[in-house]
Amino acid sequence: MNTNPVWRESLQVFFGEGHGYAAYFYTLIILAPIEFFSLYLPSLDSQMWSGSASLFKVCAVTALLLIAYFTLRVANQEFAPWRFQSIKRWIREQGQSVRAVAQGQLGFLTLHVFFSIFLCSPFLIWAAAIARTSPGRVAGALLLLFFYSLSYGVWGLVTLALWERRSETRQVFIRCFFFALVIGSALMYLPLNPVAFLLAYLGRQELSPLKLLGTTWPATSVHFAFHFLLAGTGLAAYVWALRRQVAL
Numbered sequence: 665m666n667t668n669p670v671w672r673e674s675l676q677v678f679f680g681e682g683h684g685y686a687a688y689f690y691t692l693i694i695l696a697p698i699e700f701f702s703l704y705l706p707s708l709d710s711q712m713w714s715g716s717a718s719l720f721k722v723c724a725v726t727a728l729l730l731i732a733y734f735t736l737r738v739a740n741q742e743f744a745p746w747r748f749q750s751i752k753r754w755i756r757e758q759g760q761s762v763r764a765v766a767q768g769q770l771g772f773l774t775l776h777v778f779f780s781i782f783l784c785s786p787f788l789i790w791a792a793a794i795a796r797t798s799p800g801r802v803a804g805a806l807l808l809l810f811f812y813s814l815s816y817g818v819w820g821l822v823t824l825a826l827w828e829r830r831s832e833t834r835q836v837f838i839r840c841f842f843f844a845l846v847i848g849s850a851l852m853y854l855p856l857n858p859v860a861f862l863l864a865y866l867g868r869q870e871l872s873p874l875k876l877l878g879t880t881w882p883a884t885s886v887h888f889a890f891h892f893l894l895a896g897t898g899l900a901a902y903v904w905a906l907r908r909q910v911a912l
Contacts (some may be wrong), residue, residue, distance in 0.1 A: 677748060686736065695723065703719055720797045720866065724862060728862060732812055735814075735820065736838045740820040742831075784860055808858075808861075822902045823841075853874060855871040861880060874886045
C-alpha cells in the first residue's frame with residue numbers, strides 16, 4: 665500500500681498538509697459539548713460524577729452520526745478538493761489501474777474511519793466508565809461504529825467516481841443519501857435503523873422480528889443483511905463507476 669500513489673496523495677493532503685484536520689476537529693468539537701451537557705445538566709449536585717446510565721448511549725449515537733457523516737464527506741473529497749488529482753487523470757495520464765485507484769481510496773477511507781473512532785474513543789470510554797457500561801458492550805459499540813461508517817462511506821466514493829466534475833451534485837446527493845437512509849430506515853422498519861439498533865444493543869433490548877411472506881426473520885439478521893447488501897452494492901457501483909472512467 666505504501667507504493668500506491670493514490671494512497672500517498674491522500675495521506676499527504678490530509679495529514680501532511682493538514683487539510684483533513686477540520687473533519688476531526690468538527691467531530692470532537694460537537695461530541696465533547698454533548699457529552700459534557702449530558703452529564704452535568706440533569707444533576708448539578710454532589711452526585712453528578714455518578715453520571716447518567718444513558719450517558720454512553722448518547723455519546724455512542726452522537727459519534728455514530730458524526731463519524732458516518734464526515735466519512736461520507738471525506739470519501740467525497742470535500743476537504744481541499746483542489747489538492748486531489750482526478751480519477752480520470754490517475755487512470756489515463758498516470759497509468760494507474762482501476763484496482764490501484766480503488767485500493768488507494770478504499771484503504772484511506774478505512775484509515776480515516778479507524779482514526780476517527782480512535783479520536784472519539786477517550787470520550788466514549790470515559791462515558792462508558794461513568795455509565796458503568798461493560799467493556800464487552802463498549803467494544804461491540806466501537807465495532808458497530810466502524811461497520812456502519814464503512815458501509816455508508818463507500819457511497820461517498822460512488823458519488824466521487826460518478827460525478828467527479830460536478831461537486832455540487834455530489835454534495836447534495838450524499839447529504840440526501842445520509843438523511844434519507846437514517847430517517848427512511850426508521851420509518852420502513854425500525855430495526856434497520858443504525859441508531860435504533862445501537863440503542864437496543866447497548867440497552868440489551870430485543871427488537872421486533874420481521875414477518876414477511878409467512879416467515880419470521882430475526883431483527884438482528886435482517887439488520888446486518890441490509891447493511892451488508894448496502895455495502896456490497898456500494899462497492900459494486902464504485903468499481904463500475906471506475907471502469908466507466910476508463911471507457912469514457
